[in-house]
Amino acid sequence: MPTRRDVLRLIAVPLAGLAFAGRPGLLLAQAEAVGNETWRWWKEAVVYQIYPRSFMDSDGDGVGDLPGIVSKLDYIAALGVDVVWLCPHYPSPNVDNGYDVSDYRAVSPLFGTMADFDALVAGLKARGIRLIVDLVVNHTSDQHPWFERSRSARDAPGRDFYIWRDGRDGGPPSNYPSLFGGPAWTRDDTTGQYYLHLFAPQQPDLNWDEPRVRAEVHDIMRFWLDRGVSGFRLDAITFISKQPGLPDLTPDELRDPTRVYADGPHRDDYLREMDREVLSHTDAMTVGEAGGVSAEGARTLTDARRHELDMVFTFALVGLARTVESPSALLPAMRRIIAERDRAAGDDGWVASYLENHDQPRSLSHFGDPDLAWRTRSAKVLATLLLTQRATPFVYQGEELGMANYPFTSIEQIEDVRAKREWRERIESGAVPAAVALDALRHTGRDNARTPMQWTAGLQAGFTTGRPWLPVNPDAVTVNAAGEGADPNSVLLFYRCLIALRKRVPALVHGAWRDIDPDHPVVFGYTRTLPDAACLVLMNFGREPIAYRLPPGVLAGEVLLSSEAGTGPAPGVPVVQLAGWQSLILSTAPAL
Template sequence: MATMQWWQKAVVYQVYPRSFQDSNGDGIGDLPGITSRLDYIKQLGADVVWLNPIYQSPGVDNGYDISDYEAINPEFGTMADFDQLLAQLHQRGLKLMMDIVVNHTSNRHHWFIESAKSRDNPYADYYIWRDPVDGHAPTNWGSFFSGSTWTYVPARQQYYLHSFAVEQPDLNWENPKLRQAVYDMMNFWVKKGVDGFRLDVINLISKPTDFVDGQPNSGEPYADIGPIIANGHRLSAFLQEMHTQVLAGADLITVGETPNATIKDAQQSAGLTTNELNMVFEFEHMNLDGNSNPALGKWNDQPVNLVDLKQSLSKWQTGLHGKAWNSLYWNNHDQPRIVSRFGNDDPKYRVISAEMLATMLHGLQGTPYIYEGEEIGMTNAHFTELSDYKDLESLNAYHHLVDEEHRLSSTQMLADLAHMSRDNARTPMQWDNSLNAGFSTGTPWLQVNPNYPQLNVQQTLAESNSIFTYYQQLIQLRHTNAILTTGDYQLLDADDGAVYAYLRTAGTQQLLVICNFTAHDQVREYDQLPSDVQRLIGNYIDDQGATLRPYEAKIYQF
């Protein structure tokens, strides 16, 4: 492999600003709050901080509906607060990755307000407008957030496209003036000194040239828009233009969120020589525990099948090796807590299963992402009432599947939300056992997980063998052991439904990663392992060789 780039050796820590630290008692996390916790992130050992959107926004989709790209949401602070945060990050040797949304804006963005007025103003073609067809919406496409993707505006006598909420109109990337406006906005932040971008649903920006109906799922009125608009014919051209206009020469870290992306798509978008993005977030391994009924989408409360998980992750490891770059993640603001989802959040197993999952992921090739609270083993909130939830996707799904379609009972849907809702990731960071977990002196915007008195940063840092300490060790391995960055990957025992084991090899050096995904002892012997091998890291104090205890994980080097 060619010379390693800094972002290939880096570890990224994701901060969801609304839920990280409130500094002024209004119940909403803010920029000064993040600044006050930078030493904690530095102590962990991360290299990059990824901030979810902090721009001016009505907050319909928690900041992913941007009304002004170059202004800070007053809930989070001021531009001076941002400048201070950036300076303090850089002072500690940390880099900042901004989260931007350029597939759509808020319907309160001045571009859209002007565009909606008429068909002949300077912003008329900044969005995707279509005439009615036989008095109805142009197509039968269904939004990611339920319902039609089309909304009618009488002033234009046309419908506009919104892949997500009604309040999130899609931008028209076929318009070169729009594209230039996007690049100018990105360069505004580059000039401020930011170190990279996470690009929300970036592979949706190239829409089809023909707007035709799709095939709905059985019994559904709408066709799933994802496969229709993802990875469009001009995506590479747009990303290469973005690279030329913004990214080239700036030495930035870039990651694109790419739903419905294939290995081939990722080889292009995150190719080592394609001049597009550094890496992409793929979703395949995060969709394995979705409902077997397509009409129910992701809403399910069943565990993932380990054989399927191994197959998916292995495909991406081998498919991108030497051609493109992987991003490695379990958690983010859109995914429930991994220890509750793929591990075991029972107090007896929470710590070791969280460490096992961390070992499995950080042993792979790619850039690891740690989501706030993952490093202390934060769990799903296990909310029991619909009123506990704030997430637009969750609330829309409940009303659609329970109230309108009667596909699920209220009891089952609440169980599915407790397992899969995005709000599980968005409960406030648990800093200590004081009021509201030390997050805020006011009423938090989303209630704190009830387990915070027993599970918090203060308690974790006081423990000698904590999840936090284990993450520090894994990060140190990423920084010092070249095999983790450069080595190739080989899955062992693909059909083993209890243990995930794989080899990483670079020249004559090898790592063997072994992870027990069950609460039961497993006995496994691997032919590749010399008798005198030494354990590099493990989540049990001692090593019992072929006997794997519940959720045991270890890495051998030889």
């Protein structure tokens, strides 16, 4: 196991850019004060998520691909991240944009070849960056050979790879709802039985109670680990164990079926088996998508003593509804959820921090202030929030530019299978007016995060020379990587500085987290404390400037990073002047 001295590598990364001031003595003390916490490389890592369909198109077909990603590796390296998370790259009918896998040991021709995948791994490795890949094993595509064999006859070899039941009273076996709308059971005419699918009908659930299924999953993991990947994001992994007998849900359970789907009796056993058979023999990281799991449930899954998962994505924070005009109205709920999440991690768990991903709307539009006058400032505050938790931060492509939701004007512009099904069920049935539903999709639809990456102000934002599979956001003329890379006050440059600061200040990784003023209506402030040094993070979530008086016992030290150049308090002054939508990271005393 690396020693504390190994952690000193964190302070070797040079910082450049906006409003940074550092003090090597302080940073050295923080690096030495990591203490007894178990060192794992992924705790210090910053992860960059890539949705390959939308990142960069190399051949002009309008769909991003692996050679396109390789062409942008220098951009990724300049950001300072340590890990790339690649969303599904497998062959797929793309009913759910790759989350319906038809071959787990190949690369989709839409994205390239296995040689292209190997080139991606090698290119990242040459830049000191690891790769993790999505592992989608709660379900497969209905075009996977396993399912084609399973559905061929009731006594077919491999029938038990999936979950088949006879119907009842002329309908499905139970009232289980699909998370994409409609029933979670579909009748197959070949055998007359129903199969279970918690998502789309084209995504039949695997039967994890069948040992051969679990053995196949373990072998798939070994295949990609041997190929050079450093871990997995495990899609819908909390749903792998089903309730015995699959009984009807109660009315209360139907309001949120994920709680039942995530609470199968053998879930933890199967995760421990995965660790025992595969992961314990490597230094790979795992992050599980933990739908239906509370903060306390996440603690169980990530307790290092249990050997299940390294960290999980929970949904309480990103699931907050934006119901009011002022972003600051969300602040009480945000700080409560973050505090609960940190407490639940405890001494033996770890947390994944994220504000957006391929399934969520853009965080700027959800938590920030997308108004033209405030979008850059608020995007920097959200970046500060993301990268200063006691957690491994996950940055989604374009988040580092301050990309916003797309202004959809019709359902024809939307590709998401879940959104289309909801449209059919609610709009075409007359349950909801079309204008209301479209407005909801503009705020919450998954395609908001899937529009093409904005590289330049030119044609199709530099993403493709052809027609993109989803439309490019019109704001690409002002929000793009080329322009922001040359602007010292841009969101992109601020992300680079934040990531570099996190690498140099171990308190921002390992330090204990404490909300210093839980009831303040606009300012979110907390400390990150190690035995010998600490940092203070202050963020104004409103447009109005504020003279913020620090609580007793909290001291403002040297400014380490400010989102607004030239601002910050003098050391020791109890009042901090914060501009509208401004963040500050300062040194402070460790004994608070």
